[in-house]
Amino acid sequence: MSYIDAAEANDYFLTRLNSDAWFNEPDGTSSTPDRKVQALETATRAIDLLRYKGAKTDPDQLNQFPRNGETVIPVAIKLATAELALSFLEGLDPSMEYEAMSINSQTYANVRSSYDRTSLPEHIAAGVPSITAWRYLTPYLACFTNVKLTRVS
Numbered sequence: 001m002s003y004i005d006a007a008e009a010n011d012y013f014l015t016r017l018n019s020d021a022w023f024n025e026p027d028g029t030s031s032t033p034d035r036k037v038q039a040l041e042t043a044t045r046a047i048d049l050l051r052y053k054g055a056k057t058d059p060d061q062l063n064q065f066p067r068n069g070e071t072v073i074p075v076a077i078k079l080a081t082a083e084l085a086l087s088f089l090e091g092l093d094p095s096m097e098y099e100a101m102s103i104n105s106q107t108y109a110n111v112r113s114s115y116d117r118t119s120l121p122e123h124i125a126a127g128v129p130s131i132t133a134w135r136y137l138t139p140y141l142a143c144f145t146n147v148k149l150t151r152v153s
């Protein structure tokens with residue numbers, strides 16, 4: 001079950017620029033209702049993999065939201081789901097984005113580009129290829145610090 005239904009997402013994307021992938025397939029045909037539902041459910045599953053503050057309102061509920069005694073899903077979570085679904089319909093794949101970020105250099109003809117890939121953007125590392133979706137999600141994410149252990153002889 002998705003955090004936002006296709007009708008709500010349609011309404012949202014009617015007011016948003018650059019949302020053509022929600023309405024049309026890459027070949028120019030209209031997006032099917034089934035593809036939209038698949039994208040929203042895939043986005044919901046990706047969102048549910050993240051670590052959030054607090055606890056589910058009902059420990060037996062399927063998804064991570066609502067949380068902390070709330071009874072409705074926050075608007076920001078609905079919008080994050082729609083934005084992430086749009087990214088998936090545009091062809092963004094979290095695995096491919098992650099691997100692409102690990103490329104250190106590229107060469108095309110006489111032009112060579114090198115990148116510092118010592119750290120990935122946190123939204124890519126978390127499996128959220130949409131920075132817009134990530135910005136909606138961050139207020140709900142649990143804070144954690146990384147601890148790096150090294151052995152000294």
